[in-house]
Amino acid sequence: MSAVSAPTVPAMTNERVLRLKEDFPALRQQVNGHDLVYLDSGATSQNPRQVLDAERDFYESRNAAVHRGAHTLAALATESFEDARRTVAEFVGVRENEIVWTSNATEGINLVAYGISNASAGRGGAEADRLRLAPGDEIVVTEGEHHANFVPWQELALRTGATLRVVGLRDDGTLDLDDARRVIGARTRVVAFTHVSNVTAVINPVDDLVALAHAVGALAVLDACQSAPHLPLDLRALDVDFAVFSGHKMLAPTGIGVLYGRAELLDSLPPFLTGGSMITTVTADRTDYLPAPQRFEAGTQRVSQAIALAAAVGYLRDVGMDAVAAWEHTLGERLLSGLLEVDGVRVLGPSTAEHRSGLVSFDVEGVHAHDVGQYLDDLGIAVRVGHHCAQPLHRRFGVTASTRASTYLYNTTDDVDVLLDGVRGIRSFFGAA
Amino acid sequence: MGSSELQRLYQQVILDHSRERHGFGLKDGAAAESHQVNPTCGDQLTLRVHLDGDTVRELSWEGEGCSISMASASLLADLARGIAVAELPARIELFRELMHSRGAGVADDEPLGDAAVLEGVSKYVARVKCAMLAWVALEHDLAQLAR
Numbered sequence: 001m002s003a004v005s006a007p008t009v010p011a012m013t014n015e016r017v018l019r020l021k022e023d024f025p026a027l028r029q030q031v032n033g034h035d036l037v038y039l040d041s042g043a044t045s046q047n048p049r050q051v052l053d054a055e056r057d058f059y060e061s062r063n064a065a066v067h068r069g070a071h072t073l074a075a076l077a078t079e080s081f082e083d084a085r086r087t088v089a090e091f092v093g094v095r096e097n098e099i100v101w102t103s104n105a106t107e108g109i110n111l112v113a114y115g116i117s118n119a120s121a122g123r124g125g126a127e128a129d130r131l132r133l134a135p136g137d138e139i140v141v142t143e144g145e146h147h148a149n150f151v152p153w154q155e156l157a158l159r160t161g162a163t164l165r166v167v168g169l170r171d172d173g174t175l176d177l178d179d180a181r182r183v184i185g186a187r188t189r190v191v192a193f194t195h196v197s198n199v200t201a202v203i204n205p206v207d208d209l210v211a212l213a214h215a216v217g218a219l220a221v222l223d224a225c226q227s228a229p230h231l232p233l234d235l236r237a238l239d240v241d242f243a244v245f246s247g248h249k250m251l252a253p254t255g256i257g258v259l260y261g262r263a264e265l266l267d268s269l270p271p272f273l274t275g276g277s278m279i280t281t282v283t284a285d286r287t288d289y290l291p292a293p294q295r296f297e298a299g300t301q302r303v304s305q306a307i308a309l310a311a312a313v314g315y316l317r318d319v320g321m322d323a324v325a326a327w328e329h330t331l332g333e334r335l336l337s338g339l340l341e342v343d344g345v346r347v348l349g350p351s352t353a354e355h356r357s358g359l360v361s362f363d364v365e366g367v368h369a370h371d372v373g374q375y376l377d378d379l380g381i382a383v384r385v386g387h388h389c390a391q392p393l394h395r396r397f398g399v400t401a402s403t404r405a406s407t408y409l410y411n412t413t414d415d416v417d418v419l420l421d422g423v424r425g426i427r428s429f430f431g432a433a
Numbered sequence: 434m435g436s437s438e439l440q441r442l443y444q445q446v447i448l449d450h451s452r453e454r455h456g457f458g459l460k461d462g463a464a465a466e467s468h469q470v471n472p473t474c475g476d477q478l479t480l481r482v483h484l485d486g487d488t489v490r491e492l493s494w495e496g497e498g499c500s501i502s503m504a505s506a507s508l509l510a511d512l513a514r515g516i517a518v519a520e521l522p523a524r525i526e527l528f529r530e531l532m533h534s535r536g537a538g539v540a541d542d543e544p545l546g547d548a549a550v551l552e553g554v555s556k557y558v559a560r561v562k563c564a565m566l567a568w569v570a571l572e573h574d575l576a577q578l579a580r
Contacts, residue, residue: 032436032438033436367500368476368498368499368500369474369499370474370476370498370499370501370560370563371443371499371500371501374439374442374557374560375435375439378435378436378438378439385474386473386474386475387474387475391475394475400474400475400476400477400497401474401475401476425435429435429443430443430448430500431448431452
């Protein structure tokens, strides 16, 4: 290692985390008589005051509709909105005209799926030819997908007559690449997969899947919801065609998501939502559309949320994504090894921390996940319970629900230890031990 | 372990019913059947009503879910046995009122029998659906009988 590549930000330690935690008002509270231990960032993260201040500052100083109006506030709002786009684009290594604002990642996937659907229905002219689907074509997803990256493709298949095919997982929850090689073939037009599983924490082999997709001329669509907030992400280097992620999982408010699309693809994709602010000329007979990204941003935009997301990205950049990833790996390893040692606890996913993110889903033998969550909440510990919007994955593991503890840059090793202590008491409380 | 609030939610009788489930196992000869799913957690339950004339002979059911949803179905099976079908809607409504009481309870929970122990659930808004699952299934069964 040369001195040049040494990290310019300090490594994470519990001391540094506790200082960061001071920035998060919601984390400084008691729940059921205990200091809150927030281990549900995989569902939604908390917001630092820098993000909340950015949103408030927008409303207090330059609130106006963007891309319309000629007054000063409108110009300032538009400038901030587009600055935010540039900030987010740089954060994931792409150009600003390749970033489309959406409400959330789900809308991003639907935008792509409905754009392809509209192309398949004949919209979009000659440049949309490459996107059209017909019976005989195949869309490939994996068994480990969140419903948001599963159902829209299932629906697209049903609308176009294409076939949905599902790549299976191995028993340890990792993707079965041999199966992927069998499933992805000449008929494949789209391969949609998650970067990091929201249940098993498995980090998928993106390079292999992209190579398989591109070898047959298929589009590679990446769900980056659980990676963008937690790992350094370079979408250009990953060479995916589309990617989505959500602001609220990365320190920003709800209501803002991001769709990345390779420029030439976005420019050939017909619009999904149509209406104001995405057109050049409208007549009774036809409408011409603006180029991307405006083509996909019909109607009033989420301006304050986009600005807040840019502030969140600034916060993450200041902390350092390498440091965030390394810290969460430490937390994830501690969580995983601790849970594996508790009697009657079964971890969903690999039992080694390699290729895992900082979350762990688990099943407590004889106790339903809902009861596990209730018991932990009584101790002030917030976790997610249920199927985590991944029913096919839970079915694969033979359970209907699980409990998920997910860490972020504001969690300490003490948080993990409090959870582990809590989990140790569950089976005896419910008479299952 | 567990605070007194938690102990009040998970009373021993509830934990017992969640394990020794009364009425568990679907039986033939039902007058009506309903399948209910709680989409937030994937809990599911199928509940059948068996009649003797205008009276409930028994409920039979199967399902999987949390201790609250399973105990509630078991307690409902105890309650419904031998009751006139015409009386059930009022009991279901009373139970619903109890569940939505935010811990305040209802004036008279006598008609609910042992199922009144589920009162503690009403303090936990997120769990009310769990407790209601079997009762909603019974409501659907009754709607079928009325057709």
